[in-house]
Amino acid sequence: MWVYILKRVLLMVPTLLGVLLLTFAVIQFVPGGPVEQAMSQLSNRTSGGERAGPDASYRGRQGVDPAQVEELKKLYGFDKPAPERFLAMLTSYARFDLGESFVHHKSVWALIQEKLPVSISLGLWTFFLSYLVSVPLGIAKAVRAGSRFDMVTSLLVLVGYAIPGFVLGVALLVLFGGGSFLQWFPLRGLTSPNWDELSWAAKITDYLWHIALPVTASVLGSFAVVTMLTKNAFLDEIRKQYVLTARAKGLDERKVLWKHVMRNALIPLVTGFPAAFIGAFFTGSLLIETLFSLDGLGLLSYESVMRRDYPVVLGTLYLFTLIGLVTKLISDLCYVWVDPRVRLDA
Structure with missing residues (x-):
């Protein structure tokens, strides 16, 4: 195990250098x-x-x-x-000195910390809602495979997947954000101008009120992938011999599903969990942030490229690439944790 981890860490160095060298070389000719x-x-x-x-x-x-x-x-x-x-x-x-921005005249670290709350708000809500809805829905679809419930839910999640997030965001603003119909939700920002004057309960309500439309626009398209992955993984396990044996022995169907099938079926989801969780902190959606006037990492990255703010471009690239490589290693190690049959030295 430790030898494998050491090899992967050593391989991260040339990968990181290659990404930085390629980007730095391109910058010289822009x-x-x-x-x-x-x-x-x-x-x-x-x-x-x-x-x-x-x-x-x-x-x-x-x-x-x-x-x-x-x-x-x-x-x-x-x-x-x-x-x-x-x-x-x-x-x-x-x-870990990422330099100072040419445009903002701040350190890159300070800029990332300043923009991070917006990306965390969008990313974490999208991540948790996706898994909390998609995993139970995928299990229910696998148990009822071929039924009307399965077909209707498949149609709904695929339609949601087909609608771009920014298009849905525009529709939500028109319908519920003071457009042509209702004005139930605010148009911009994560909080109201008088945020500091509110009580704790009012602050929570105000935050949820502001985040509702951006999260809805971000999360709807992410249901399909996790839902269908969960369904297919459960279907593959349900059809295996050990499930038939457990049923033949008279075990309760719920016990067969949750005790025997669950662990093996969730291997694809658990191994992808670290990457999805870490990505929730650093994933910025330019279109969603621009549409709802949210100043996050997505907008920062776009403006840095357009204004040729090279310290921000290279600094964030270095940080996010390093985080991605470490997260990939953690995801691979999760295979051993979930399935002891996996041998990293094989």
């Missing part, structure tokens, strides 16, 4: 970087023109003093060769 944007703004201010957008190219060099260009390069760290900058970045990341 036009409209922070230096180019700053020069474009200086050029437009000098000439009295309009301010350039985030995709401005090197045309901003016209009319800018070369000394200012060198100062800008030094300010953003582009006065050094690319290999030297890459090694300096790796050294900082080894100390």
